[in-house]
Amino acid sequence: MSKLISSLITELRRGTLTLAVLSQLRTPQYGYSLVQLLEKSGVSIDQSTLYPLLRRLEKQELVESSWDTTESRPRKYYVLSEYGIEILEQLKDEWEKTTNELQTLLKGDVENAPD
Template sequence: MSNLLNSLSTELRRGTLTLAVLSQLRTPQYGYSLVQSLEKSGIFIEQSTLYPLLRRLEKQELVTSSWDTSETRPRKYYVLSEYGKEVFEQLKEEWLKNSKELYKLLEGEEKDGLD
């Protein structure tokens, strides 16, 4: 049972992480700053998950990256592309709509259990 639950939780989390990362890339972020800003919101992501996700988003042209070499340690910054901004807004709307619908279903289950 716990393996199944872990698998389903991972599947559920995968889509939410993409949306969470996109939401934080409205302003340029480098990997570690992105991890920190997500953690402040209670969303934990391993760097081993984050960097492949960022590469995938860049390949899908949702995110662009550039190197900042002005400091002693070069950092690669990621930010939403114009296309990424459009997709993010659409995904956000879809997420909010689905969340409200799912909440109603789950809330209804709780009420049904009280009868």
């Protein structure tokens, strides 16, 4: 794969990873469980990408975190905040709209596109 296409794919995926991560945080998840859930759906994400993303989402108040220290190894769990649920719904609507628009463009059927 050329450097250019690799760079363009990375750029394309950047926003979709945020939506993918938010979509899996309706129930509390810790980092590794989140990676597994995403990979099971075909979405690969490196931990070096995931943890900074989770910290950013927490700073934006879209997710909340808490530590579970009941196990031998403490785990930090993340879950959508009320605000995060609202934002996820808005992003999903925008994703569906954008996907439909792009499908129309990529099929070359612009003349018959809905107004």
